[in-house]
Amino acid sequence: MITITKKNKTLYFIAKGVLDHNDCENFFSELNKQINTAKDVRCYFEMMNSQGCKPEVFQKDYFLNLEKEIHLEKVAIIGTPRYQEEFTRLIMPFSRAHIRYFDSKDSATAKEWIEV
Secondary structure, eight states: OEEEEEETTEEEEEEEEEEOHHHHHHHHHHHHHHHHHOSSEEEEEEEEEEEEEOGGGGGSOGGGGOTTGGGEEEEEEEEOHHHHHHHHHHHGGGOOSEEEEEEGGGHHHHHHHHHO
């Protein structure tokens, strides 16, 4: 499950449990909406007690459908090193954004970084 909130030009995504196809659709739908209405978009993605993704998530290339990704300025990914490695493989080829990883215990620091 993903909870989505918006503050100015920053989208906050909090992932819990096992992520499925619908979670990814919602994530990219909201991200595309924000990118199409604002420049210098920022994305905070925290994996809180997340248990990974269902295999179906990796069968579709969501990043290829990311519109105007050039407007994606910063991405903060908060979680364990395991998830950091997975997101590196997924995001890096498709984004020029400044991507920074934070350990779960450093979520306050990540929020400060993403908002500056």
